[in-house]
Amino acid sequence: MKAPVCLLLLSFLIYQPLVFSAEPNLSPDQLLATLNNRLVSVERRHAAMEKLANYPKMKLELHLMHLVLKRDEPVVLRNIAAQELIKLRKPAIIPALEEAVFKRSAHIDSLAKELALSVLMEITEPSFQETLYIKLVKLVMNRKENAEFRRHILQQLRRVVLLPEPYADDLWAKQLALNNTEDGSVKLAALYYLEGKPDAQSYLEDILPVLLQAPPSQDTFTKEAILLMADRVHLKDFGYYVERILTNPKEDADTRRIALQFYMKYPMDGAVDVLNQLLGKVKEEQLRSDVLEAVEIFQRS
DSSP: OHHHHHHHHHHHHHHHHHHHSOGGGOOHHHHHHHHHOTTSOHHHHHHHHHHHTTOGGGOHHHHHHHHHHOTTSOHHHHHHHHHHHHHHOOGGGHHHHHHHHHSOOTTSOHHHHHHHHHHHHHHSOHHHHHHHHHHHHHHHTOTTSOHHHHHHHHHHHTTOSSOOTTSTTOHHHHHHHTOTTSOHHHHHHHHHHHHTSTTHHHHHHHHHHHHTOSSOOSOHHHHHHHHHHHHHTTOTTHHHHHHHHHTOTTSOHHHHHHHHHHHHHSOOTTHHHHHHHHHTTOOOHHHHHHHHHHHHHHHHO
């Protein structure tokens, strides 16, 4: 039993300088070995990254790109590598970043695509940004792409004040948000994208009438998300819309209950009369109970 223990101790002593040595004493090659050594802690590998940035000939950006794309590396380290790539701002890695973002490959996981896109959004020169944004919108609209990554693209595009033509009017995002055959989380991300735009009020004025259609054309999840968005941006005449939804007999009970909550916040003139009339028409027990409670609250106030 002694031999294996001795071998283990020997291997520990061999690796010890890389793992536990003070990084200032390491040469660039040793720093690179530390960075690529998965037996080393994330903290020490990060420290090696920072020191390698002082040695341009070591092409740190290539090694960082490798870490970002490598799915079996620690997630924390991959995130750190992406942040360091942003600091370096090396245009030479843009082709590799674009390949990771736009090329569908079984070897590239969703985290690699998200990190690559985050770096690409930061380091792409202004003269090339319009082309990048157009390609990203097309990728969002591609339903063959992973839904999680499409959501991430929408989050990144939310930062762009005005997209280039033909996407400047954000019609594509409205259509995405209201497409009932679309992934629910992507629809929600599209709504969140629209909410962050300067024209969010007018976008909602275009979207909300869809909720008033009879029979309703959207699922409860999407309708609730739209109502929450309208509340957050303080949509003008919001009370009118929720009253229409609340009093629509073809609307499902869950959505009408959600609308009632907002109606309490944005009551219209004659709200008590509207609710009393509703009591005579509503059969769903929970909705009826909620309406009755709302009438009592209005009468007390």
